[in-house]
Amino acid sequence: xxxxxxxxxxxxxxxxxxxxxxxxxxxxxxxxxxxxxxxxxxxxxxxxxxxxxxxxxxxxxxxxxxxxxxxxxxxxxxxxxxxxxxxxxxxxxxxxxxxxxxxxxxxxxxxxxxxxxxxxxxxxxxxxxxxxxxxxxxxx
Numbered sequence: 577x578x579x580x581x582x583x584x585x586x587x588x589x590x591x592x593x594x595x596x597x598x599x600x601x602x603x604x605x606x607x608x609x610x611x612x613x614x615x616x617x618x619x620x621x622x623x624x625x626x627x628x629x630x631x632x633x634x635x636x637x638x639x640x641x642x643x644x645x646x647x648x649x650x651x652x653x654x655x656x657x658x659x660x661x662x663x664x665x666x667x668x669x670x671x672x673x674x675x676x677x678x679x680x681x682x683x684x685x686x687x688x689x690x691x692x693x694x695x696x697x698x699x700x701x702x703x704x705x706x707x708x709x710x711x712x713x714x715x716x
Contacts, residue, residue, distance in 0.1 A: 628679040629689040633713035635675045645671035650703050668704045 623631075636642045649667030669683055676686055690697045695712045699705050 625681060625685065626689050626693065629676075629681055629686050630713055630715060632672070632675040632679040632681060632686070633709050635678075636672055637710060637713055639675075642671045642675070646704070646709070647706055650706055665703050672704075 636646060646668050649664040649671065672686070673683065676683060681689070687697065690708075690712050693712055695708050697704050697708045697712070
């Protein structure tokens with residue numbers, strides 16, 4: 577007659593119960609993650625275009641690569657013997673564009689929003705001023 581090991585049976589039942597609890601916890605975490613992901617775009621869609629534009633500008637300024645590309649477009653040297661400062665607006669737009677598209681704002685709309693906020697974004701050569709972008713992003 578085979579002997580029944582009651583401790584082995586209890587351990588087996590506990591192991592199955594732990595596995596079931598882990599599956600339930602993972603499913604709960606997945607549902608929370610999905611709910612949060614669904615709520616995040618809804619919250620950003622509810623934000624006004626000006627807030628989304630400010631967030632896009634702040635995101636550009638917080639990304640080191642994009643900020644350096646933006647600054648490079650603002651201060652590139654050109655002209656005869658490289659002695660004149662000339663703006664490369666397209667470089668600045670290219671640096672800003674991913675952040676604007678993430679915020680679902682066009683560049684033209686962004687310019688209107690910045691102007692409406694009372695910030696003079698462009699200098700006399702037609703390039704964007706990094707300090708003006710910082711001013712717009714901070715809300716001042």
